[in-house]
Structures are given as structure tokens and as C-alpha cells.
Amino acid sequence: MIPEGLRYHTEHEWIRQENQTAVLGITHFAQDALGDVVYLELPKVGVEVRSGQEIGEVESTKTTSPVYTPVSGKILAVNEELKENPELVNQDPYGKGWIVKIQMSDPSEAKRLMDAREYGAYLKEKAD
């Protein structure tokens, strides 16, 4: 259910580290809580972001919710496909539903995030 090998943020974003690059998306739990995603407000490529910063917004049929980045760096790419097909966030949150790629300025930030087991425990704790 919660993929191994990714890092998880308390605000329900995941990142997949590829060398200095972090691919960021929202978790299955987050997309499920949001409901059908209808639009994503994405940052501009090239913008510098700091960890904990709001970098975009997900709009669903239920609500509008910020997207945070747990790592600092520069936006390398945004998932252009989400403009036409925002439902990819629901259908494939850990794959085709990725949101941005960030060139990390401090990869140690990623290490401080939860792993799959810890995130699973975090969700369980929140549910109780």
C-alpha cells in the first residue's frame, strides 16, 4: 500500500530521490482524502523553494488543499500532463500523478523524512 523506497512528509507528500533530484507527489492517503482532483496550481519552473513552503494547490471536488515541499531547492520540472489530466493524481499518485521535480540544495533534508514503515505508523496514529 505504501511504497518502499520513497520518503514521506507529515503533510502527506512523498518524494523519490534520484541523485540530487527529488520527484514529489501526494500520497494515496492524501488523494483519497481529497477526492476527485480537478485542478492543480503548479509552481513555475526555475523557482527556488524552501522546505516546508507551500508550492502549489490541489483542487478537488471536495476541497482545495496546499501542496508543501519537504525539501529545499529549485523547481526543475512540473508535470505538464496534470493540466489536461488532473485525475492522474487519483489514479496513480506514486507514478504518473507526480507533481514536481526539485533540484535539491540540501539532500540531507530528505533523510529526515519518514520511510514507508514510519509513515504507515504515522497514518495509523492519526486514525486512532
Add this chain to the structure above:
Amino acid sequence: MSDSPRITVIGGGPGGYVAAIRAAQLGARVSLVEEREVGGTCLNMGCIPSKALIFNAEVVGLLKRAEEFGVRVISEPAYDVTRMLERKQRIVQTQVRGIHALLKSWGVALIKGRGRLIGPRAVEVTDTGGAVRRLEADRVVLATGSKPIKPTIFPFDGDRVITSEEALEPRVLPKSLLIVGAGVEGCEFGFLYQALGVSVTMVEMKNRPLATEDEEISSLVQREMNKRGIQLHLAVRVEKAAVESTRVAVTLSDGQTVSVDRVLVSIGRSMNTEGLGLEEAGVLLGKRGEILVDDRMETRAPGVYAIGDAVGKIMLAHVASAEGKVAAANAVAEGGSHSMNYDVVPAGIFTQPEIGTVGLKEWESVERGLNVRIGRCPFRALGRIHTMDEIVGVVKIIAEQETDRILGVHILGPHASDMIHEAAIAMRLGAKASDMAEMIHAHPTLPEAMMEAAEDVHGSAIHLPRRKVPPAGGPGPS
């Protein structure tokens, strides 16, 4: 009849014709002088024609989404601009004829021509043929309106570089349009032209669109622009605009150059006060060129009143009409003490979705150092909006913390301009957020969001999750 006052109104827009009818209702003998057509900018070149075209865009917008509703449209919907403009013109003509009939029924004499004061007690009218006649008047109401500001850096030619007047007559749609100014008019045209399939770029010198509106409304509008692909350049000015054969090259203050088919300059309106004989009659102008009036709408020349855009208080048709009624009442009963109250002025902005607004904005509450509580209800929290599949939007209520009185309400969403009047009457009667919250709202309707937002002022909206941070003064029903 002979002792009833003679009143001459110059300008037949939504200020002037309303003043004329009201004065006639109150027993005056009234002449209304109009150079062009009754209804003024609002009816002929503003509110009504633009809304007619915006409705076309809505119809096509719905047709394009028909499949989502389980409706099959056999061929791709397309615009027939000629018929759209004919329809718009028919709507305007019907309204113009209606005003003619009303004026006639109240015995108002409509005099075609350009009026000017000859001292405070007479008006000279020059018709299009140059014939001049003089109207004696006991009192005069100036309702001369405003016109688009046309800065000299723009080479206006009525074709490539235009104002709102030509933007309402797009015989041929441009492929690309740059709009200078993301105020109310600019934003309305931006959404309209984008919906008509035009690639729209907007340039605004402030750092947000609709910069005088509530900041949350601005950011929602900005997001809707992004969704539709409207390019928005904020905090920049136009340095230069040059017509180059069929295109216009526009240079921005950040160094960028944009090349488009057409440029619409929408940076505000200036008051029509020239050639009216104002100075000679003792009517004074303010710094912005506005006619100075007291709260009874009387100018510095006793017996001469002024209303509407020309007095530059709030440039809205319905404000002009309200001022017209006040001026008429005071003009008929000389020295009457009716006065204008601008505390509660609702307004609609016809973006997509539209906006309804009344009273204090959040940034104003900050500027004034007021303690406020804010309640919100996104429309998507409620069932009715989902049946329409137009889920974007919010009702935001700003209430004074100490008294719970509603100070401002801002709505973005379908029918927001209709819905705002519930908030306006509530404010007019000094209602509290708790009054609004306790009033039963019919289900399933859009105004339920008003009730929920009022409840949310106290953190007790039923259809919203518990707030992470409870409102000041503690959560729960008050």
C-alpha cells in the same frame, strides 16, 4: 402645474434618466437632454451589452462540457459573431425603447443634443445639426458620465488599439488580445475573449488582478485565469505600444515584448466635464476632475446638482441611479435634505465565475486595525453546486469581533451577483453573523453557503470540518 419647478437633466444614462423620472414622479416639469442615446454607457456600451456577450460565452461553455452531463452534442459548438452582435444589439434596443416609453409615460421631455449650462438657471442645447435652443430651468442636474481614459502612449485607432467601446463590437475576433489593466472591466473582457477562443494576455501594474477587491477574491480569480490559460503579467507597466502593419508590439517595463493582434486599454475612466460651462456657472471641480458635490448631490452652484460617474464617487450604474434619486428629491423640494449613503453598495463583477461584493474587504479591515472574524464556505461543500457542476467559489463573511455585525461579504461563484443582495440587506439592517446563521435557508440552494459561512464565523458550520485554529472568541454557536 405652473408653480411646479422646471428641472433640466443633462445626460440620459442610468443616473440622468432615473433622476428625470423621479423628479417627474415628484411633480416637476422635467427636460432630459441627451446627445447620443438614453441608457448612457451602461446600456449602450457597458453593462448590458457585455453581459449579453458573456451569456453567449456561458452557453458555449456549457455546450462544450455537455458530455459531462450526459448530453451528446452532435457537432462542435461554434460562435456566430454576427448573430451574437445582432442579439446584443436587439437587447440594447429593447431596453432603449423601454426607457423612451417610461420617459414619455412620466411626461419627461427628451431633448436630443449636447447640453451646457448658461449660468445656474439655464441650459443651452446644441443638436447634431448645430441648431441651438435655450431651456430655462429652476434647477439643473448634471449627469454627464465618463469616458475611457486614453493615454497618449497608445496609438488608438479603433481597430488594433481600442477601448471597451470597440471591444463590445468585435466584428472580427482577433487571434490574440492584450488587455492593459486587470481591473473590473479588463478582467470581464479577459474572461469573455478567452471564452470566445481568443488568446488573452493581461498586463496589470498592481501585484494582483482586481486589486481593490478582497485579496482572496483576487487570488481565486487569478487561479481561474491560470486554469483558462489567460497570461497575466503583474506589477508591470506598458512602456510602449506600436502598431506594426497587422500586429501591435507592446513593450513592458520588465523588458518583455508581446506581439498581439489587438490591444484593449482598460485603465479607468475620466469624468465628462468639458464644454459644460461649469466654471462660469460656479460649479467647482476636484483634483481628479470630478464635479464636487455635497452629500445632497448639490454642487457649489446652488440649484445645480450632479450625479453619477461625473462626480466620481463610485463609478457604478446603480450608484448613479441612487444619486439620481437623491438629487431629484432635493431638486424638486428645493433645499430638500435627502442625502446619499454609500455604506452599503453591492456590486457584481462578471468574470467566470462571477463575483458579488459588498462592504469591507479583509485588507481594509487590516488597514483600519479592526478586530474581525472571518467565516468562509466554499461552494463545493454543498450539494446544489455539484448538480450544476460549477464547484469553484466561496462565500466569505467578515464580521466585527466585538459586535458580530457583518461588515463585508465577498462571493465568487455562480450567481454571486444575485446572491450578494442577501448580504447587502443584512448589512443595511445591521445584522450580525449569528442572525444570518440562524436564518433558515432553503435547501438545496446556493445561498446555503451564506448561512454556512455565517456559521463558520463562529467555527460552527455544519458542512465544514472542524477548524484547526478555532476562531477568536472560541468555537461553537454564539
